[in-house]
Amino acid sequence: MFPSRFRYEAPRSLDEAISLLQYGGDYAKVLAGGQSLVPLMKLRFASPELVVDINNVPGLDYHRADPDGTLRIGALCRHVALERSDLLKTTQPTMAAAAPLIADPIVRNRGTLVGSLCHADPQGDWASVVLALGGSVVARGPRGTRTIPLADFVVGPFQNVLEPDEIAIEAAIPAARGIRSGGYLKLERRIGDFATVGVAVAIETSGDSVTRAGIGLTGVGGSTIAATAAAEALVGQPLTPDSIGQAADLAAQAARPRTDHRGSAEYKRHMVRTFVLRILSRADAAEERAA
Amino acid sequence: MTIVYDDPDGQTADEVPVRRIKFTINGHKKIAEVEPRLLLSHLIRRGLELTGTHMGCDTTNCGACTVLVDGRPVKSCTMLAVQADGHEISTVEGLATASELHPLQEGFKEEHGLQCGFCTPGMMMAAKALLDDNPDPTEEDVRWALSGNLCRCTGYQNIVKSVLWAAAKLRSE
Numbered sequence: 001m002f003p004s005r006f007r008y009e010a011p012r013s014l015d016e017a018i019s020l021l022q023y024g025g026d027y028a029k030v031l032a033g034g035q036s037l038v039p040l041m042k043l044r045f046a047s048p049e050l051v052v053d054i055n056n057v058p059g060l061d062y063h064r065a066d067p068d069g070t071l072r073i074g075a076l077c078r079h080v081a082l083e084r085s086d087l088l089k090t091t092q093p094t095m096a097a098a099a100p101l102i103a104d105p106i107v108r109n110r111g112t113l114v115g116s117l118c119h120a121d122p123q124g125d126w127a128s129v130v131l132a133l134g135g136s137v138v139a140r141g142p143r144g145t146r147t148i149p150l151a152d153f154v155v156g157p158f159q160n161v162l163e164p165d166e167i168a169i170e171a172a173i174p175a176a177r178g179i180r181s182g183g184y185l186k187l188e189r190r191i192g193d194f195a196t197v198g199v200a201v202a203i204e205t206s207g208d209s210v211t212r213a214g215i216g217l218t219g220v221g222g223s224t225i226a227a228t229a230a231a232e233a234l235v236g237q238p239l240t241p242d243s244i245g246q247a248a249d250l251a252a253q254a255a256r257p258r259t260d261h262r263g264s265a266e267y268k269r270h271m272v273r274t275f276v277l278r279i280l281s282r283a284d285a286a287e288e289r290a291a
Numbered sequence: 292m293t294i295v296y297d298d299p300d301g302q303t304a305d306e307v308p309v310r311r312i313k314f315t316i317n318g319h320k321k322i323a324e325v326e327p328r329l330l331l332s333h334l335i336r337r338g339l340e341l342t343g344t345h346m347g348c349d350t351t352n353c354g355a356c357t358v359l360v361d362g363r364p365v366k367s368c369t370m371l372a373v374q375a376d377g378h379e380i381s382t383v384e385g386l387a388t389a390s391e392l393h394p395l396q397e398g399f400k401e402e403h404g405l406q407c408g409f410c411t412p413g414m415m416m417a418a419k420a421l422l423d424d425n426p427d428p429t430e431e432d433v434r435w436a437l438s439g440n441l442c443r444c445t446g447y448q449n450i451v452k453s454v455l456w457a458a459a460k461l462r463s464e
C-alpha cells in the first residue's frame with residue numbers, strides 16, 4: 001500500500017508552515033510523527049493534496065515545566081521522550097503511567113502526544129490523560145495563538161476544532177495546586193492494539209482533602225469521555241473506600257461502550273469501574289505512605 | 292538508480308512531484324529522487340534493492356520492516372522516504388561485515404531464534420537499538436523492547452534467548 005499522490009513541503013519555520021496551510025486550505029495536512037496519518041493515507045482514508053511536514057521546524061521537541069508549574073509539551077515531543085522523562089516521573093503520575101502504554105516501543109520513537117490529540121481517535125490514550133488533567137492545546141495560525149481546553153478541542157471521532165490554517169504547537173497541562181496523584185490503566189489484547197478500555201485518573205489533594213479530580217475514559221464511546229460527575233464526587237473530602245466506590249460507579253455510568261470483537265459493552269463498563277477503583281485505591285495507599 | 296512510478300491518474304510526467312534527498316544507508320552516502328508518497332520501506336527494498344528489510348502487515352503492527360533511523364528503531368512502512376532526507380538509516384544488511392556475522396545474527400543461529408525468518412530482520416534491528424542503549428538487559432527488558440515486533444511462528448522464547456546470547460557475546464568482546 002502507498003498513499004495517493006500529494007505535494008510535500010518540509011518548512012523550516014512555523015510561519016512558513018502556516019503560510020503553506022493557508023495556501024493548501026482544506027486539502028492540506030500537517031505531518032508530525034506520522035504514526036496515525038501515514039497509515040490513514042496508505043489506506044486512502046485520508047488523501048491530502050499537500051502534506052506539510054513540520055519535522056524540520058526547530059524548537060518543537062521540548063517538554064518542560066514553566067516557572068509557575070505549567071507543563072508544556074511541544075508538537076514534536078515523541079512518546080519515547082515522555083516515557084523516559086524524569087520530570088514526568090516526579091511531577092505527573094498520570095502521564096508517567098500512560099507514556100509506556102502508548103502503542104508499542106517502535107511507534108513511540110516517532111509518534112507525538114500533540115499529534116495524538118489532534119488525531120482525536122476515541123481509542124487514543126493521551127486525550128483521556130490530558131482531559132483528566134484539565135489540559136489544553138495551543139494552536140497557532142495567521143490570526144495569532146489561541147489556547148483551547150481539550151474538552152472543547154475534540155468534538156467527535158477524529159474531529160478537532162483546528163481551522164485548516166492552524167497548527168497545534170503544544171499541549172499545556174496546568175500546574176497542580178495540591179499534591180498530584182493518579183494513574184492510567186489500559187486493557188489491550190496485546191501491546192500495540194487499540195485500547196479495549198483505558199482510564200485516566202488525576203487528582204490533587206491538600207491536607208486530607210481532594211481539591212481537584214479529573215477522570216478521562218478511552219475506547220468506551222464515540223469520543224474521549226470526561227467522567228465529570230465521577231470526578232466531582234471525589235472533591236471536597238478525603239479519599240475513602242466509599243468515595244472511591246462512588247466515583248467508580250459514576251465513571252462506569254458515564255461510559256458509552258459498544259459490544260465489539262474486543263469485548264461486550266457490559267464487560268467494558270465493568271473494566272472502567274475496576275480501573276477507577278484500582279487507580280484510586282493506589283493513590284489512597286500512596287498518601288498513607290507519605291503520611 | 293531508477294524508481295518507476297505507477298501512473299493511474301494519467302498526469303504528465305512534469306506534474307508528478309519529485310524530490311531529491313540525501314541520506315546515509317549502512318554507512319554509504321546516497322542521493323535519490325523520490326516521489327513524496329514513496330514509503331521508506333519501498334525506497335529501501337525497491338530503490339536500494341536491500342531486500343533484507345521485510346514488509347509484513349504494511350499497517351504499522353508487525354515490525355518486520357523495522358530499520359534504525361539515527362539509531363532509533365522505526366517502522367519503515369510508516370515513514371515517507373522523503374523524510375529520510377539528512378538522516379542515517381541502518382538495515383539488517385548493515386549488521387554483518389564481509390567476513391563476520393554480527394553477534395545478534397550469531398545469537399539467532401545459536402539459539403534457533405528463527406523458524407520461517409520473516410520477522411527476523413525487524414527483531415534484530417529492534418534488538419540492536421536495545422543493546423546499543425543497554426548492553427546488559429534483563430529478559431524483561433528484551434521482551435519489552437521487542438513488544439512492537441510480531442513473530443507469527445510464535446518463536447518468542449528463542450528470540451529472547453538469542454538477544455540475551457548476543458548481549459553476553461557483545462559484553463565479552
